[in-house]
Amino acid sequence: MADLRAGLIGLGMMGRNHARVLTAMDGVDLVVAADVAGDVHGAAGVAQVVASVDELIAVGVDFCVVAVPTGLHEQIGLALADVGVHALIEKPLADSTVAAGRLADAFESRGLVGGVGHIERYNPALRALRVRLEQGELGGVYQVTTRRQGPFPGRIADVGVVKDLATHDLDLTAWVTQLDYRNLSARAVHKSGRPHEDMIAIVAQLGESVIANHLVNWLSPLKERVTLVTGENGCFIADTLTADLTFHENSSVVAQWDALARFRGVSEGNITRFAIPKPEPLRVELEAFRDAVNGTGSDIVTMRQGMRAVAVAEACIESARSATSITMDAP
Incomplete structure (x- = not known):
């Protein structure tokens, strides 16, 4: 099985941790990271760095980790769902229950794997x-x-x-x-x-x-x-x-x-x-999401569960x- 092409949106503190784990993970190739400020800490490694979600989508990814401020989760998550990209969105899923519900509906209706980063x-x-x-x-x-x-x-x-x-x-x-x-x-x-x-x-x-x-x-x-x-x-x-x-x-x-x-x-x-x-909890979380995307596991926090939180x-x-x-x- 070919490695999954992964994207990462957000290279702040949590995003940099995701980049570190994704870069070292078996079965995953971190191909692109997006951040309006660029990769000021050099966390993306050999991955291409772009400034916008649209540019990341254009590169082509199988799944994406979203590690941006909560207020941007819905907009970015819906954009990924629209083009058929599985997504793990950092917690909380959204800034309101209504927005979280729209995300859950979008991923479920398209048969996409949608997860929430409740790392505990x-x-x-x-x-x-x-x-x-x-x-x-x-x-x-x-x-x-x-x-x-x-x-x-x-x-x-x-x-x-x-x-x-x-x-x-x-x-x-x-x-x-x-x-x-x-x-x-x-x-x-x-x-x-x-x-x-x-x-x-x-x-x-x-x-x-x-x-x-x-x-x-x-x-x-x-x-x-x-x-x-x-x-x-x-x-x-x-x-x-x-x-x-x-x-x-x-x-x-x-x-x-x-x-x-x-x-x-x-x-x-x-x-x-x-x-x-x-x-490391983050490695276990990302490996579980990788397996869910591959159809070989289900140990993830679903968007419906994230909406309840x-x-x-x-x-x-x-x-x-x-x-x-x-x-x-x-x-």
């Missing part, structure tokens, strides 16, 4: 966590808590912390638990002088009874990316910065101390840090704006 689904810690949940190691799931905080990235200008960062947690929580958001309430603040929110706290319900809590901000000097899943048998902690997965087990040892013995809850048990393979994010923003609880429509 390819983090080794979260993938191992989901497998262990599916195998019943936690028993019933009670609560999912995520913390995603750090300094403001100057490159983000067109969306706030909810659509840029919180969409990671909204997608991964639904994916790990295999449940949909039913209801949510959020509070946000604007502290940096920008028009968009830069800190949000979210409380939500997924399925019939799972509680979710998400703390997300661009206002912390501490960079943190943590997911905790608490259930019948203990608590899993996934650190996606280090790709470590730890399990804190509920103790089965009978307490001898009277004060503890009278407490009708749980107590600390064994702590296990799992040894898991740690491939945008819809939940918009519900969070509306809840924070109106100080009300939002009930989500079924997907």
